[in-house]
Amino acid sequence: MKVLMTEYLRIDLDDENWECRVCDHVVGPARGNYKEGLLVHHRDPADIHPPVIDRDKYRFTFCPDGDWVNILEFYCPNCGTQMEVEYALPGHAPLYDMEVDLDALKEQWSHREEMLEPSTGPDVSVDRHQHNH
Amino acid sequence: MNKKSTDIEVDTQDQKLVAKFLKETTLFLGPDPEIMRDHTILPCTEHEAECLEKYADDAYLMSSIRDRLSAAADEGYEMVEQMGAAPGAKWGDVITGIYSKSGDLTIGSAGGVLIFSALVHHPIKFIIKNWVDEPTVGVSEGDGFIHNDSRYGNVHNTDQSMILPVFHEGELVCWVASTVHEGENGAIEPGGMPSMAETPFDEGLKMSPFKVVEKYQIKRDILTFLQNSVREPKLQYEDMKVKLFACMRLEKRIKEVLSSDGPEALTACLRYTNESVMTEVRRRITEWPDMTVRTYVTMDSTLRENALIKVNVAVIKKGDRLIFDFTGSSPEITNRAINTALPGAKGMIAQAFLNHIWPDLPRGQAAFSPIEVITPNCSIVDASVNAPNSQSLMSIFCCFTVAQHAAAKFLYSVPQKYTRVLSPWFNMINTFIWGGVNQHGETLGNLCADLNGMGGGARMNLDGEHALAPIFASMADIGEQEMNEEEVPFLQLVSKKMTTNTQAPGKYRGGMGYTMIVSTKDSDQWGFMTTAVGSKTPAIQGLFGGYACGSYPLCKVEDVDVYDVLLNNPGQFKHSIPEIMNEEPFDNAKYSTHHMGLGFDLSKRGELYMISQGSGGGYGDPYERDPALVIQDIEESLITPEWAMKIYKVVLDEDTLIVDQEETKKLRNKEREIRKKQGVPYAKFVKQHVQQEPPADIPFYGSWNSDYDVVYAGSRDDKRDPKNPGPIYITNPRDVRIAELESELDAVRAQSGIQATDTRK
Ligand SMILES: [Zn+2]
Numbered sequence: 001m002k003v004l005m006t007e008y009l010r011i012d013l014d015d016e017n018w019e020c021r022v023c024d025h026v027v028g029p030a031r032g033n034y035k036e037g038l039l040v041h042h043r044d045p046a047d048i049h050p051p052v053i054d055r056d057k058y059r060f061t062f063c064p065d066g067d068w069v070n071i072l073e074f075y076c077p078n079c080g081t082q083m084e085v086e087y088a089l090p091g092h093a094p095l096y097d098m099e100v101d102l103d104a105l106k107e108q109w110s111h112r113e114e115m116l117e118p119s120t121g122p123d124v125s126v127d128r129h130q131h132n133h
Numbered sequence: 134m135n136k137k138s139t140d141i142e143v144d145t146q147d148q149k150l151v152a153k154f155l156k157e158t159t160l161f162l163g164p165d166p167e168i169m170r171d172h173t174i175l176p177c178t179e180h181e182a183e184c185l186e187k188y189a190d191d192a193y194l195m196s197s198i199r200d201r202l203s204a205a206a207d208e209g210y211e212m213v214e215q216m217g218a219a220p221g222a223k224w225g226d227v228i229t230g231i232y233s234k235s236g237d238l239t240i241g242s243a244g245g246v247l248i249f250s251a252l253v254h255h256p257i258k259f260i261i262k263n264w265v266d267e268p269t270v271g272v273s274e275g276d277g278f279i280h281n282d283s284r285y286g287n288v289h290n291t292d293q294s295m296i297l298p299v300f301h302e303g304e305l306v307c308w309v310a311s312t313v314h315e316g317e318n319g320a321i322e323p324g325g326m327p328s329m330a331e332t333p334f335d336e337g338l339k340m341s342p343f344k345v346v347e348k349y350q351i352k353r354d355i356l357t358f359l360q361n362s363v364r365e366p367k368l369q370y371e372d373m374k375v376k377l378f379a380c381m382r383l384e385k386r387i388k389e390v391l392s393s394d395g396p397e398a399l400t401a402c403l404r405y406t407n408e409s410v411m412t413e414v415r416r417r418i419t420e421w422p423d424m425t426v427r428t429y430v431t432m433d434s435t436l437r438e439n440a441l442i443k444v445n446v447a448v449i450k451k452g453d454r455l456i457f458d459f460t461g462s463s464p465e466i467t468n469r470a471i472n473t474a475l476p477g478a479k480g481m482i483a484q485a486f487l488n489h490i491w492p493d494l495p496r497g498q499a500a501f502s503p504i505e506v507i508t509p510n511c512s513i514v515d516a517s518v519n520a521p522n523s524q525s526l527m528s529i530f531c532c533f534t535v536a537q538h539a540a541a542k543f544l545y546s547v548p549q550k551y552t553r554v555l556s557p558w559f560n561m562i563n564t565f566i567w568g569g570v571n572q573h574g575e576t577l578g579n580l581c582a583d584l585n586g587m588g589g590g591a592r593m594n595l596d597g598e599h600a601l602a603p604i605f606a607s608m609a610d611i612g613e614q615e616m617n618e619e620e621v622p623f624l625q626l627v628s629k630k631m632t633t634n635t636q637a638p639g640k641y642r643g644g645m646g647y648t649m650i651v652s653t654k655d656s657d658q659w660g661f662m663t664t665a666v667g668s669k670t671p672a673i674q675g676l677f678g679g680y681a682c683g684s685y686p687l688c689k690v691e692d693v694d695v696y697d698v699l700l701n702n703p704g705q706f707k708h709s710i711p712e713i714m715n716e717e718p719f720d721n722a723k724y725s726t727h728h729m730g731l732g733f734d735l736s737k738r739g740e741l742y743m744i745s746q747g748s749g750g751g752y753g754d755p756y757e758r759d760p761a762l763v764i765q766d767i768e769e770s771l772i773t774p775e776w777a778m779k780i781y782k783v784v785l786d787e788d789t790l791i792v793d794q795e796e797t798k799k800l801r802n803k804e805r806e807i808r809k810k811q812g813v814p815y816a817k818f819v820k821q822h823v824q825q826e827p828p829a830d831i832p833f834y835g836s837w838n839s840d841y842d843v844v845y846a847g848s849r850d851d852k853r854d855p856k857n858p859g860p861i862y863i864t865n866p867r868d869v870r871i872a873e874l875e876s877e878l879d880a881v882r883a884q885s886g887i888q889a890t891d892t893r894k
Binding site: 003004005006007008035036037038039040041042045047048049050052053054057058059060061062063064065067068069070071073074075077079080081082083084085086087089090091092093094095096097098099100101104105108112115118119120121122 | 422423424425426427428429430431433439441443451542545546547548549550551552553554593594632633634635638640668669670671673674675676677678679680681682683684685686687688710711714715724725726727728745752753754755756757776779780804805806807808809811812813814815816818819822823824827828831833837838839
């Protein structure tokens with residue numbers, strides 16, 4: 001059975017691996033940090049958050065200061081999907097963000113049906129036609 | 134057991150004597166750790182158990198009483214919102230609620246600031262512990278108590294509560310309370326949230342819970358003292374009355390229940406509600422995967438100077454336990470206002486659950502009661518009573534964000550959800566706090582309700598909503614600017630216009646924030662403050678491959694009277710920050726940018742203060758964004774075609790905005806290949822990139838990497854014990870600047886041989 005853990009990652013409970021949901025690539029052992037199986041890129045903040053006011057003229061520009069924050073992008077090494085982005089302190093180690101208790105996960109899902117798509121939760125949009133008099 | 138029963142009796146007697154002695158000789162009833170560190174629903178009393186025994190099986194009665202009480206709480210909320218004079222009241226920064234006899238908030242209003250739901254039980258418990266049996270105070274029918282000091286249970290002391298006990302035939306049965314963000318409180322800066330406060334004594338009125346109402350009448354002598362202590366005496370009186378009347382309405386509704394169903398049914402209903410919510414919360418936690426999720430966000434300023442201040446969390450879920458562990462967060466900063474008392478931090482996490490994770494649960498303290506919180510002592514999220522906390526919003530908003538970010542990672546796999554999985558909301562109050570003498574000659578100090586226009590986080594299958602709601606209230610309003618302008622001497626020349634290209638990108642993008650450009654017109658005693666972090670680095674994260682928002686500066690234009698410009702040469706005025714800052718359309722004006730911690734700044738007629746509300750976080754890989762959504766954002770001027778092509782890799786015709794689907798697909802595949810080339814394997818990246826110490830030239834507060842045995846206190850050389858970090862004083866930035874200038878001056882003097890005019894020591 002496979003458990004959908006994030007938008008791009010699932011855990012294969014039988015093989016005990018993290019897998020890419022886009023390309024089925026085996027990322028690494030589910031008892032470890034999935035990031036260790038990914039590629040990392042240190043992104044210039046200006047690529048994502050343009051300085052909408054002139055960088056040469058002003059100190060604060062709507063673009064984060066690259067000396068003060070690092071944008072770390074994590075990619076699937078097989079399909080290049082961006083699975084995670086971390087806004088990190090400059091030079092700070094990336095976080096082991098999801099440390100799963102795999103045995104507990106196996107036990108929990110032994111009582112559940114496998115899900116191929118995640119549930120989204122209740123719909124809160126109003127049916128306008130019904131209330132339109 | 135070898136002990137004889139008489140020994141135990143002696144022990145108990147001794148204990149009683151010691152307790153009596155201590156009580157009688159206590160010189161000051163300060164914030165009580167026993168009350169203040171406990172956010173849980175108190176244990177079921179014997180009386181509550183008896184009432185439950187009698188009524189708990191009657192689910193219909195329990196539910197009908199609960200519905201009546203919750204309608205009463207909403208009625209009280211409406212009253213305060215409609216009648217309240219404070220801008221905060223008008224726009225929903227309010228809560229009303231019904232508390233059990235022991236003081237636990239059981240039923241709060243659905244709307245308003247739910248963080249209060251986790252806080253106001255503390256002052257009620259203080260009243261129960263100290264004033265009920267105190268002969269000089271006492272608690273009787275018709276009494277009302279006021280409170281605002283966050284060290285006794287509050288967000289910050291700009292919020293004031295009115296608390297009333299409810300009696301039935303002479304017996305106390307429960308409590309009601311109403312809380313409003315009032316604004317003015319007599320602090321060193323107007324508006325009630327001074328960022329300049331360096332000690333708690335700079336923060337204005339510090340009301341421990343005390344009696345201001347007897348026989349349902351406000352005591353005039355005390356009222357006058359309170360009015361005399363703040364800049365808005367009229368507001369102080371009006372809103373005390375409004376809160377009192379809202380509480381009296383709640384009391385009336387409760388008395389209706391008492392007369393129809395009796396006090397035992399009421400008590401049973403309150404206990405039943407708390408017990409069933411706690412049971413349901415434990416069940417919901419059990420459904421989450423057992424896991425530890427780690428995240429942090431960084432404040433980039435103390436509101437006085439830029440610095441990196443870490444709010445760190447590990448969220449541990451095991452079985453039906455959920456633990457928020459803030460170990461590794463920054464120590465408290467002794468002379469800066471951004472610290473929070475522990476209940477504020479907990480309240481903000483509670484609110485993340487009540488607003489964004491389990492919004493279907495009854496609004497009360499029980500929803501958060503089973504969740505555990507660990508905080509380092511004397512830290513930015515659990516400050517001592519000696520640290521100022523008037524800008525606790527800065528640190529508690531970060532607590533909200535890390536809770537929201539971590540929760541999303543737990544929630545994704547859970548089969549039954551109660552809301553969408555959500556990227557972090559924008560979390561700062563990018564608005565103007567204002568004060569001075571208005572066009573009618575009145576002294577005012579308050580803020581623009583635009584703080585309620587934070588951008589929503591992107592959802593797992595939808596974009597975030599623009600300028601939707603503040604993180605602290607899912608149902609709040611931005612208010613009518615024109616109404617506001619009748620009372621204040623400034624105009625918002627640009628308002629509610631989204632700030633182009635400040636989107637947090639993703640497969641689904643965050644909801645965006647809007648530009649605010651204000652300028653004083655009809656007063657020469659008027660000024661502005663801004664109090665937000667995030668001008669250098671965002672204080673949120675994105676989710677699952679989505680980005681966070683960018684950073685948001687304060688821009689100023691001085692030495693211009695824009696009202697003259699509008700009168701004589703209106704074409705010269707521009708309606709966006711980039712146009713004004715980049716084109717510099719006004720002759721001889723001075724253009725500058727600042728971080729968002731602007732201390733109270735006296736303004737001149739026609740000068741511009743310009744800021745933007747922020748964007749919620751993005752969700753998912755931007756290369757997966759539907760090109761049709763990209764085009765829609767371009768059409769709505771949220772982003773420019775140039776930026777859309779760069780971020781989303783959409784191939785489009787800039788004139789017709791027609792997307793070439795095939796070329797887009799090809800480009801995106803090509804870009805994914807580029808990622809694979811530019812990306813570095815994790816181990817290699819860590820080796821190249823990770824430093825063993827924080828940056829040498831940036832003031833940093835908190836733990837580094839995963840070493841929690843040390844916290845940094847502003848520099849590499851200042852390492853502290855996280856269990857006992859000791860005081861941290863930061864030099865006044867003005868003194869820092871003077872020292873810089875003096876050393877420059879010395880250098881110039883030395884070079885030029887010019888002597889100082891006075892060389893005496
Ligand atoms: Zn893949």
